[in-house]
Amino acid sequence: DAEITQSPRHKITETGRQVTLACHQTWNHNNMFWYRQDLGHGLRLIHYSYGVQDTNKGEVSDGYSVSRSNTEDLPLTLESAASSQTSVYFCASSESAVKGSTEAFFGQGTRLTVV
Amino acid sequence: GQNIDQPTEMTATEGAIVQINCTYQTSGFNGLFWYQQHAGEAPTFLSYNVLDGLEEKGRFSSFLSRSKGYSYLLLKELQMKDSASYLCAVRDSNYQLIWGAGTKLIIKP
Numbered sequence: 001d002a003e004i005t006q007s008p009r010h011k012i013t014e015t016g017r018q019v020t021l022a023c024h025q026t027w028n029h030n031n032m033f034w035y036r037q038d039l040g041h042g043l044r045l046i047h048y049s050y051g052v053q054d055t056n057k058g059e060v061s062d063g064y065s066v067s068r069s070n071t072e073d074l075p076l077t078l079e080s081a082a083s084s085q086t087s088v089y090f091c092a093s094s095e096s097a098v099k100g101s102t103e104a105f106f107g108q109g110t111r112l113t114v115v
Numbered sequence: 116g117q118n119i120d121q122p123t124e125m126t127a128t129e130g131a132i133v134q135i136n137c138t139y140q141t142s143g144f145n146g147l148f149w150y151q152q153h154a155g156e157a158p159t160f161l162s163y164n165v166l167d168g169l170e171e172k173g174r175f176s177s178f179l180s181r182s183k184g185y186s187y188l189l190l191k192e193l194q195m196k197d198s199a200s201y202l203c204a205v206r207d208s209n210y211q212l213i214w215g216a217g218t219k220l221i222i223k224p
Contacts, residue, residue: 042214045211104160107157
């Protein structure tokens with residue numbers, strides 16, 4: 001069965017360190033997204049990609065970067081981790097929105113703590 | 116700005132019916148989604164509405180009124196496993212999903 005997986009599931013890191021969160025999907029979806037989820041907020045979009053070599057900034061992109069070298073993977077990098085980046089991170093993928101309902105499929109999430 | 120409003124928390128009784136409302140103000144509209152999220156888990160898709168009216172799927176139904184910027188998710192014959200957060204999301208004119216903060220539904224026996 002197709003799936004979307006994130007790793008690691010839990011991560012503790014120190015302020016100032018570079019951290020990369022992995023996201024791998026086998027749906028063959030063109031669209032991939034990274035969100036963060038914090039109490040009291042909806043899912044907030046960090047970065048997204050509509051295909052290989054395409055990346056775009058979301059509403060909370062400062063301090064984060066992504067790259068899309070193939071269809072399956074969209075790693076998220078925190079260049080210099082800050083305590084404000086402590087959160088649960090979700091990766092998602094979907095088909096092209098012009099196809100209609102195109103629901104997003106989510107990974108299981110990565111709980112990141114910056115100390 | 117764009118915003119999605121949902122109640123923060125609701126409580127209902129096992130076997131009963133509950134309606135979770137969602138109102139939205141977005142730049143354009145290209146569909147509304149409802150997702151279910153159990154604590155510590157990923158959101159999972161429940162329903163999609165793009166035209167006005169009611170979409171029924173088993174115990175769950177979702178309604179949309181585009182003119183009022185309003186949707187609701189109706190859950191019938193509530194079961195304990197329905198205890199979860201329910202997320203409303205609207206796809207705007209740029210095909211971006213705008214998410215509400217979610218409604219935590221507590222089911223009591």
